[in-house]
Amino acid sequence: MANSVSVLFEKFSAKATRATGKPVAFILAFIIILGWVITGPIFHYSDTWQLVINTGTTIITFLMVFLIQQSQNKDTLAVQLKLNELIAASSKASNRLVDVEDLTEAELEVLKKFYVKLAALAKTESDIHKTHSVDEAAAMHRTKRKA
Numbered sequence: 001m002a003n004s005v006s007v008l009f010e011k012f013s014a015k016a017t018r019a020t021g022k023p024v025a026f027i028l029a030f031i032i033i034l035g036w037v038i039t040g041p042i043f044h045y046s047d048t049w050q051l052v053i054n055t056g057t058t059i060i061t062f063l064m065v066f067l068i069q070q071s072q073n074k075d076t077l078a079v080q081l082k083l084n085e086l087i088a089a090s091s092k093a094s095n096r097l098v099d100v101e102d103l104t105e106a107e108l109e110v111l112k113k114f115y116v117k118l119a120a121l122a123k124t125e126s127d128i129h130k131t132h133s134v135d136e137a138a139a140m141h142r143t144k145r146k147a
Contacts, residue, residue: 013070020064 019025036053043049080101087093100111 010070010074013067014074016067017071020067 033053036049040049080099084098087095087097096111100108103111
């Protein structure tokens with residue numbers, strides 16, 4: 001049951017986010033707002049008149065947050081998998097970066113320090129096509145610590 005609900009929600013959220021991301025959705029929303037503005041004098045700009053648009057937009061925004069988050073999660077996972085495939089397929093890439101998104105923030109900071117070192121190595125090269133690895137940055141770090 002839970003799996004079928006997830007599948008249905010995924011399909012619905014994909015369709016809804018595609019539909020709401022189109023110009024027609026914007027035009028429809030604009031027409032609704034325009035209609036609401038035009039009816040202001042008819043309802044004497046009453047509290048109820050204001051409450052209608054406030055309640056409607058709040059409900060729609062609240063629901064859209066969940067739909068957009070579902071689509072964003074799926075897109076993020078797809079990008080991570082594609083990047084993992086590129087890393088795994090490259091013999092020169094560090095496999096430490098596969099599933100890097102699962103590291104803690106502290107572990108990511110440590111990894112970032114390695115890449116800062118790589119950037120420093122690259123700046124010292126006269127040939128911009130020369131590459132360095134995380135392992136070279138680590139070796140340089142160990143050499144510096146010994147000195």
